[in-house]
Amino acid sequence: MKKEPAVITAFRKKNGGLIENVQQLVESYPRVPITVDCVIFGFDENELKVLLIKSDIEMYKGKYSLLGDFAIDNDEDLDEAAYRILKERTGMDDVYLEQVRTFGKPSRHPGGRVLTVAYCSLLNIQHHKLKIHDNDLDWHTVSSLKEMAFDHKEILDACYQWLQKRIQEHPLGFNLLPDKFSLRELQNLYEAILGIDMDRRNFRKKFASMDLLIDIGEMEEDVPHRPGKLYKFDFEKYEKSKRKWVGIDF
Amino acid sequence: MKKEPAVITAFRKKNGGLIENVQQLVESYPRVPITVDCVIFGFDENELKVLLIKSDIEMYKGKYSLLGDFAIDNDEDLDEAAYRILKERTGMDDVYLEQVRTFGKPSRHPGGRVLTVAYCSLLNIQHHKLKIHDNDLDWHTVSSLKEMAFDHKEILDACYQWLQKRIQEHPLGFNLLPDKFSLRELQNLYEAILGIDMDRRNFRKKFASMDLLIDIGEMEEDVPHRPGKLYKFDFEKYEKSKRKWVGIDF
């Protein structure tokens, strides 16, 4: 029933059951190339955008790909690798970032077996005006994307679904907005990401009842209509009041 | 700002900007040993259990570790590797299984850098009476576990948290129960996993209103009290009626 891997069996024999030389054990393991791909979301002109680059690869000429890199050359943590890629590509290092999933289909890279750990990150486009445009690095509207290099469309879709779910349960969305934002901007964000329309009064009531928005006493400026109040999200209060959610619902 | 990896730059130079030989590119990538660890949950005697094995490793002598193996020797999909490990260790291949997260701290394995993809699986202990007990392979009560080999406690905790969340949103739990189960068994399962007490009437009402349990017209037998009705979960109906959940709540 249980078929022990040959490598481990060999080690066991040498040591009467227990493995002493773990270095040697690890060296005997097969190895796989690892990449980290970052799905970097931004929000602009009431649309969810993603940062993409033209593919380097001849066979994907003209297609776009996610920002990625092989990882873990030396003693780099996975998360650090993702932060490094962000930093290299966008110049920012204070960006929200979370691991989403690892993709491991054998056929997903035409050059051979490659494992990819996908990270999702959210940043405020206004704070990061792109200076570099190598390989047409630029923002793309998520909803209008079709083909991409490798299995990057699949990875993007997975991260988008992750974001849709996550933004309803955690205050991630504020990372996509300026520090000060109006309720309209916040609602536009939710509507764009979830792809639905929401009732304005109910939306405001909901956030009012959470009591996590700080009215900073400022107003929008240079808008062609009645200016709205500006708010900040109270991260500190949120952290303190995180409650355990219980309720069966499927 | 953007520091391109040396390997890619080298390829670019050779090809006037575009990379043609992707095999060569992938071969130039650094490689990392990969393992897949399975957190195999079961439910017995009203307690959540996890399947563990005594560590092979001298320095973790006496400690328990998750069921894992290095993966992707040839062209094995990640998910397939997890299914293979399950099959090898438990003899079962019809088991619920899902990827949870990838662990990549440089120091997590004493033998050197190893990446581990953690999978969570749920199986019915009754269907799988352990025959093999190599290295004390056996079920352990989740709540009473302390130290484990490697960072396996951390992985287990992550999977347990994942399970607590997931079981409230998806009908996973039925994989831990026999095909036919009573409402009391179902409630015990939820109470054990979530670590809370639930009101019996409200619990039953909740599942009644979902209308996803099929009354199979049988009763419990050999119980020292009034026997309860037995149900099956209507997976087919659930699949058809999956609804998109919307509601901001954090």
Place this chain on the structure above:
DNA sequence: GCAAAAGTGTTGTCCTTACACCCATGC
């Protein structure tokens, strides 16, 4: 004064919670 969005309350419905009694079975 017109366009465009800000701001604001009430009502009905549904879901959740809290809670207590009789029933069927094994011993």
Place this chain on the structure above:
DNA sequence: GCATGGGTGTAAGGACAACACTTTTGC
């Protein structure tokens, strides 16, 4: 007959959904 859990209903409170009018600003 007693111990054990099975099975059931109701009322109150809280959350969510639907819905319209007045206000403020730029032009």
